[in-house]
Amino acid sequence: MANEIKGGGNHDLSTDKLSQDLNVITAEINAYQRVAGEAIFEIGRRLKHVKENDLAHGEFMEWYESIGLTKDFVSKAIKVAEQLSKFETSRNIGMDALYLIATLPPEKREVEHVTDKGEMKKPEEMTVRELRELKKALKQAEAERRERERL
Structure with missing residues (x-):
């Protein structure tokens, strides 16, 4: 077949009937996004469990590096698990x-915020750039609040 997209498994995706398959493709993409x-x-x-329960101090880093993970990824993944235990990650x-x-x-985390484009979005709906801008604005607002209290 011409123009095939091959996935990680035995899934061949033909673009010959793309308009018919678009709903199926959309559903598959949404499913993979949820899984990710x-x-x-x-x-x-x-990672948090292994760090806290299974390895002696110093062995944890050696272990996660041996399975191809970086310190940055590990610390972020643990932070996500600690802080977002009840957060819906279906998007x-x-x-x-x-x-x-x-x-x-x-x-x-659960409330809507105004983006720089004037849109109301919850954090889970924001782009990384919008999230960074939100964090920056919240930090600035907190600094201004502390300054007012100091005066």
Whole structure:
């Protein structure tokens, strides 16, 4: 078949009937997005467990490096697992976005915020850039509040 897309398994995807298959493709993409978000959370839970229960100090880093993980990924995955235990990861949320959400104040994670384009979005709906801008604005507002209290 011409123009085939091959996935990680035995799934061949023909573009010959793309218009017919678009609904199926959309559903598959949504399913993989859910799996990706859930996987990051579950990896973090398992890393946290190993860190806290299974290895002596110093052995944890050696272990996670032996399975191809970096210190940055491990610390972010653990933070996501610790902070977002009740967070719904059914959307297409990657590691950077999950980490930014995990480092928001808990009371700011579930509410809508105004983006720089004037849109109202919850953090889970925001892009990484929008999340960074939100964190920056919250930090600035907190600094201004502290300054007012100091005066």
